[in-house]
Amino acid sequence: RARAMQKAFKEAGVSVDWVFSGRPRESYFDMETFGDFRCFKGLSFSINAGQIDPIKTVTEASFKLLLKDVGTLDLRGYDLIISDFEPVVAWAAKVKKVPCIGLGHQYAFFHDIPKVKNALASYAIMKWFAPVNFAIGLHWHNFGQQILPPIIEQNLSPKQATSKKALVYLPFEDTQDVIETLNSLPFDFILHSKDFAPGTYNNVQVKGFSVTGFHESLSLCDSVICNAGFELASECLSLGKKLLIKPLKGQIEQTSNALAIEQLQYGYVTQEIDAKSICLFLTTAKSTQVSYPNVSRLIAQWILEYPDKPFSDLVEKSWADVVVQSDLIEDNNVTPVRVA
Missing domain, CATH: 3.40.50 (Rossmann fold)
Structure with missing residues (x-):
């Protein structure tokens, strides 16, 4: 912001x-x-x-x-x-x-x-x-x-992404545990972290923090796995990324954000970062794109x-000009929905 x-x-x-x-x-x-x-x-x-x-x-x-x-x-x-x-x-x-x-x-x-x-x-x-x-x-x-x-930020624009990679940003989780979970899955991931050395760990590419670097990773991936903060989820919705969020336990803002995502049918929510939840998300998830002014x-x-x-x-x-296009919202597979 x-x-x-x-x-x-x-x-x-x-x-x-x-x-x-x-x-x-x-x-x-x-x-x-x-x-x-x-x-x-x-x-x-x-x-x-x-x-x-x-x-x-x-x-x-x-x-x-x-x-x-x-x-x-x-x-x-x-x-x-x-x-x-x-x-x-x-x-x-x-x-x-x-x-x-x-x-x-x-x-x-x-x-x-x-x-x-x-x-x-x-x-x-x-x-x-x-x-x-x-x-x-x-x-x-x-x-x-x-x-x-x-x-x-208005310099963000939907770019051709590859469905073979997912962006992972979970700064409130144990990074070692997250990487071990991702290593057990048959997908490729880009993970941004400040407490883990950049490098390639089997199917996980770990990167540090930078604004331009993060946005570059975001443009490469069609799916995002993150905590339930407001900013990144907003960027994902504006870019039409498939979204899986895990709310921070005990944080009212994030748990309420997860509730809103479920009610709006704008993405998916998990209470744990585990292989089953991630695999189900990456193999079945649909996307929502919201055009904001x-x-x-x-x-x-x-x-x-x-x-x-x-x-x-x-x-x-x-x-006035906010429009939702979604494969996730029921009965909204073709016609864009204007937010009243």
Whole structure:
């Protein structure tokens, strides 16, 4: 989202300073487009073997440092703050009474969308994690709500892919276990990982992290196996890739994303990364392609008129030309479906 919004803001003549949090500065890559960006520790989840470790998450959280960063972040001279569910900037804006817009998938959960039940405490925490004056939620479908389609980099385009390879991106799983599972299957895979040496491991080609490298791998494969995050699934849908997602256990956003994918019939869901599930997916899966507009450009144009231009105008314009073409959705084998 940040890369797409940076391009849109630049085209609109808007000057933006960027702040990132959640991981060390050296863990970011291909960041030239953001100039002299700033980094904070912020807050993040601790993950162990494909699920959230709640005890480690709390013990490793530095609330004292968070309060210090919120207090020292200088917001003087800014007309508007935009937070993609980032707590340091959002809380600094709230404390210092600077207008702040929330822009991200998590803000869609403030609306009536597919959600995991019996998780009221988690949704309450989500509401206070990065508080804003006005929230813009993003999702794959509008569900009759005032939310927007996904923000997708416009340089992505469907290229001729080979069905003989599948892209695997499972950063929250144990990479060694994943490779051993893939080695037991009669298919070829490209796996992107930051904690495993690049190279060829039988039928698995392991690559490191880079924006261009990942997009190149994505263009080569017609199937994608990943966790249930929002960004990659959005790219897969826009490119018409067959999609198998495995939600991160204990993470409400991902489990709700899996629920939405199932309800929309936009892809397939598995609770475990095992040979049987992957084999069934690669031999039987059908694809869905959703054509989304240049949402980042529409948002940038709307922000130039904020708060005078009604948000409903942006919502209506964003969904007007969204079209779903699917071999997966029942009774939709020929005619494209326009999202109302």
